[in-house]
Amino acid sequence: MFTGIVEELGRVRHCRRNGNGYDLSIECQEVLKGTALGDSIAVNGVCLTVTEMDNHGFISGLAPETRKRTNLESLSAGSMVNLERSVTPTTRMGGHFVQGHVDATGEIREFRRDEDALWVSIGAAESLMRYVVVKGYITLDGTSLTVVDVGRDWFSVTLVAYTQAHIIMPSKRVGDTINIEVDVLGKYVERLLQTSEQQYNTDPENKRSPISAEFLKENGYE
Known part of the structure; x- marks a missing residue:
């Protein structure tokens, strides 16, 4: 389980075919602290198991189905990703309960500046929208955010300046996909x-x- 508070931005070293799956290698530092083989790390909100480690990053196995159903499919060498270690009994619940099980992907429809804040509109399947409520929690690429507005097939969130500097969303473009996990x-x-x-x-x-x-x-x- 996770809280949706991104701890570090990692950089993809490679995503290579390995038998029937893939090996996703990520360069990072912060999330390696206290992490052991077999532990879970959320990568863009997807719960992955650490299968190999070195002093500069880790490798996780990635099933073809997971890759296909999330935006991890679009990752390549150099891509930046949100990272968070799984919670422990002493972890502060800074966000909300996040499972690391992506429900669907959405599409970024619009970015709009509001002084220092960044307003983002996300298109999503109508079947998912029944779980999305104004002022409710939602997880986007592993980031716990509060829903600002809701439509038939879209919703919006607002990012304060601090959040913008610590997650990957501001670097995305209109039309890019984003992993969505609704509040369980x-x-x-x-x-x-x-x-x-x-x-x-x-x-x-x-x-x-x-x-x-x-x-x-x-x-x-x-």
Whole structure:
């Protein structure tokens, strides 16, 4: 698990075919501290296992399916990536609960300056948008951010000056892909509601759960 607070910008040394998968080699320093073989590091929000290490970086195996479903497919030598080590019992929860399991990729639609802040609009599949709410959390390339606005197939976030200097998003261009992981709490709520509804439909004599979509809406969870 991660918090969505990027610890370091790494540089890709290479991404090479290795049997049925790929070896992704990343040059870095900060995230090597306290890291051992078998530990997890989030690379652009994708949880990867450290399989080799040296004093200047690490290598992780990358499955073809993972590469295809994330923007790791576009990486080449010299590409910059967001890095974060997995949490420990003493890690501060600076962002939110991030699993490192990318739900989908989105497309950057627009950058707009607002004094020192950078406003970014992201296009996403409509099927994903039911998990995206204004002032809710979302993870973009491994960065925990707060949603500013939401549309039918898009949402926006704002980056303060400090964040801009410590993540890769400002270096991207309109049309580039970005890894998206929605807040897992929304998926748990959806699953609980579905299970409750299924149980009621199977045996309507059972007492219906007091938590429903209507109940959540009436109490401010729109």
